[in-house]
Amino acid sequence: MLLAAVVATTPLAIDMYLPAMPMMATELATSIGLVQQSLSIFLAAYGIGMLLFGPLADMLGRRPLAVFGLTGFILASIALSLASSIEWFLAWRAVQALAGAAASVVVPGIIRHLYQQHTAKGMSYVSMIMMLAPLVAPAMGSGIIWLASWQAIFLFLACYGMLVVGFCWRFLPEIRSDSDMQRPAFFSGYIKVFRHKAAWPDIASSMFASFAFFCFLTAVSFVYIGYFGVSEQIFALLFGFNVLSLMSANLLNSRLVVRFGPQRMLRFGLIVALGCAGLLSVFNFLGLGLWYTVFTVAPLMASLGLMATNADAMIIMQFPDNSGTATAVIGTLRFGSGALAGPLLAWFYTGDALPFSVLMLGGVLAIGVSQLWRQFGHQGLSAARD
Incomplete structure (x- = not known):
C-alpha cells in the first residue's frame, strides 16, 4: 500500500x-x-x-x-x-x-x-x-x-x-545487493539496458500499450461529452467504470500470474485487446450508439492494463542491478508515446469517435507485432544454441 x-x-x-x-x-x-x-x-x-x-x-x-x-x-x-x-x-x-x-x-x-x-x-x-x-x-x-x-x-x-x-x-526499505560496493555509473545502466536485445520486444509492448491508453485518456472527454453528449456527472461514472475495469484486470492478474506466468497472461490480454479494439473500430465506423463504445472500451482498457503490467514485470526481472534505469526507460518511452496521442488525434480529427478507435487498434496491433518479434527472437536464440 x-x-x-x-x-x-x-x-x-x-x-x-x-x-x-x-x-x-x-x-x-x-x-x-x-x-x-x-x-x-x-x-x-x-x-x-x-x-x-x-x-x-x-x-x-x-x-x-x-x-x-x-x-x-x-x-x-x-x-x-x-x-x-x-x-x-x-x-x-x-x-x-x-x-x-x-x-x-x-x-x-x-x-x-x-x-x-x-x-x-x-x-x-x-x-x-x-x-x-x-x-x-x-x-x-x-x-x-x-x-x-x-x-x-x-x-x-x-x-x-x-x-x-x-x-x-x-x-520504506532500502534495497541492498551484492553489487552495492560497485554501483553502476550513470550512463552504463542505459548502455546495459539498450544492449539487452531480449528486452526490446517487451519494452515495445509496454510503449504501445501506453500509447493506446493515452489515446483513450486524451479523447475520452470529447468522445463521451462532446460526441455522445453525456453530462459531466455521467462522464465521471463512465470514467470510473473504466478505472474499475483496470483494477479488476490487475486483481485477476495477481491471482493467476503465479500459475500461468507473465508471458501467458500478456498473450491472453493481447487476444482480448485485439477483439475489443477491432469491434470498437467497427462500431464507431458504423456510427452506433454510446453503449456499444462503453462496453467495448472497458474490457479493452482492462486488457491494456494486463499487458502493460506483465510486460513491465518481465523487463524489470531482466535487470536486477539496474531496475531504476530500466524503469526510467519504460517510463520515458511510455510518456513519450503517450504524448504522441494528442497530436495524432488532432491530425486525424473527424468530429466523431472513429479516430481514437483506429489509433487504439493500431497500438494493439503494434503490441501483437512486438510479441511476434519476441517469439521469433527467442526461437532464433534457441536455434543458435543448438
Whole structure:
C-alpha cells in the first residue's frame, strides 16, 4: 500500500485539477489552452525526470531518492497554490513532475526485490491499489473547488505528500545487493539496458500499450461529452467504470500470474485487446450508439492494463542491478508515446469517435507485432544454441 501511495502522486497530480481548469484560466487571466498545456508540460517533465533519476536510484539507493522526490513534490505543490501567473504555474508544474518522477522511479526496483520471480504479482497489487487515485481524483477535485478554490487542490496534494513522505521515512526499505560496493555509473545502466536485445520486444509492448491508453485518456472527454453528449456527472461514472475495469484486470492478474506466468497472461490480454479494439473500430465506423463504445472500451482498457503490467514485470526481472534505469526507460518511452496521442488525434480529427478507435487498434496491433518479434527472437536464440 505504501508503494502504491508513492506511485499515486502522479495520477493525483494529473487528474485532480482537471475540473478546475476553466476556473484557473479565468483567475490566472489566460486561455484554457495554456492551462491545458500544463498537462503536456507535466508529462514531458515527468519523462525527463525518469531518465535523470532512474540511474540515480541504482547509484544512490531507493529510499533517499524517494524521500527527496516527495519533499520536492510537497514544495512544488505549495508553490503551485501560490502561483499568480500562468508562467509561474507552468514552471512549478514542471518541477512537480520532476520531483514526482524521482519518487515513483524507485518503486519497481523495490517490488522486484520483495517479490523476486513473482514480480508481476507484486506489480499487479501495486497497480490495483494505485488505480484508486485516478478513480477518485476528478471527484475529489470537483469537491475541493466546490468547497474552496483551485489553490486548495494543490495544498491537498502537498498534505498528501507530507503524509506519504512520513510513512516512507519510517517504513520504506532500502534495497541492498551484492553489487552495492560497485554501483553502476550513470550512463552504463542505459548502455546495459539498450544492449539487452531480449528486452526490446517487451519494452515495445509496454510503449504501445501506453500509447493506446493515452489515446483513450486524451479523447475520452470529447468522445463521451462532446460526441455522445453525456453530462459531466455521467462522464465521471463512465470514467470510473473504466478505472474499475483496470483494477479488476490487475486483481485477476495477481491471482493467476503465479500459475500461468507473465508471458501467458500478456498473450491472453493481447487476444482480448485485439477483439475489443477491432469491434470498437467497427462500431464507431458504423456510427452506433454510446453503449456499444462503453462496453467495448472497458474490457479493452482492462486488457491494456494486463499487458502493460506483465510486460513491465518481465523487463524489470531482466535487470536486477539496474531496475531504476530500466524503469526510467519504460517510463520515458511510455510518456513519450503517450504524448504522441494528442497530436495524432488532432491530425486525424473527424468530429466523431472513429479516430481514437483506429489509433487504439493500431497500438494493439503494434503490441501483437512486438510479441511476434519476441517469439521469433527467442526461437532464433534457441536455434543458435543448438
